[in-house]
Amino acid sequence: xSILRPLLPLSALLIHAAAAGDLVIADxxxxxxxxxxxxxxxxxxxxxxGSIVGQMKVGGFGGxxxxxxxxxxxxxxGTLISPEFTLExxxxxxxxxxxxxxxxxxxxxxxxxxxxxxxxxxNVSPGGSERLHWETWDIASLKGRKATLQIIDQRKGSxxxxxxxxxxxxxxxxIAHLTKTLRIDKRYLLWPVAARDxxxxxxx
Numbered sequence: 001x002s003i004l005r006p007l008l009p010l011s012a013l014l015i016h017a018a019a020a021g022d023l024v025i026a027d028x029x030x031x032x033x034x035x036x037x038x039x040x041x042x043x044x045x046x047x048x049x050g051s052i053v054g055q056m057k058v059g060g061f062g063g064x065x066x067x068x069x070x071x072x073x074x075x076x077x078g079t080l081i082s083p084e085f086t087l088e089x090x091x092x093x094x095x096x097x098x099x100x101x102x103x104x105x106x107x108x109x110x111x112x113x114x115x116x117x118x119x120x121x122x123n124v125s126p127g128g129s130e131r132l133h134w135e136t137w138d139i140a141s142l143k144g145r146k147a148t149l150q151i152i153d154q155r156k157g158s159x160x161x162x163x164x165x166x167x168x169x170x171x172x173x174x175i176a177h178l179t180k181t182l183r184i185d186k187r188y189l190l191w192p193v194a195a196r197d198x199x200x201x202x203x204x
Contacts, residue, residue: 023088023169025149028065033080040078042153042161044071051130058163060132061095066165069098069105069153074160080151087147089169090140092117097132099159100124107151107164111142123159132163134174 026036028047047065051058055070067080092109098121099105109117117137122128151164 042078
């Protein structure tokens with residue numbers, strides 16, 4: 001008999017996949033957002049090259065630029081929407097940081113106008129870190145479909161922004177959830193052990 005158990009508390013492992021063959025959707029290295037459409041003012045006129053005035057130090061992004069919705073501070077809002085592209089690889093890998101609020105500080109993958117994947121940054125309370133981390137979506141079942149990405153900042157106040165970089169379609173995930181197989185091939189007897197507390201009473 002085999003039992004699949006997740007490895008906890010370490011539920012994910014960073015995998016250094018080869019970049020060869022990756023299809024770049026956006027690396028935000030240009031002077032502006034190119035064919036991506038913007039609404040509102042949060043993302044500014046183009047990619048950020050580092051922290052914006054009033055923002056903690058941002059780390060973990062690749063290259064020189066990344067999408068940062070902190071332009072104007074926490075209370076500005078806006079969206080950044082990609083041109084349509086074809087899903088050709090089994091995984092979509094990207095770097096993400098900032099606020100952790102579903103539907104408010106997030107990136108979403110849309111197919112036929114419907115959200116099929118969504119991710120947020122990790123921060124929901126004061127403190128935290130502006131470092132970007134890898135996230136992976138398994139999109140194998142959507143191969144051949146047309147899709148768009150939208151990066152959303154619709155939140156005001158603390159952690160009301162989102163950071164995104166290095167969005168690529170890949171053959172391998174950057175983040176893989178692990179499971180461990182435990183094989184039980186013998187019978188075991190579990191015997192309760194009694195112990196005494198500091199007052200002399202018995203407890204199990």
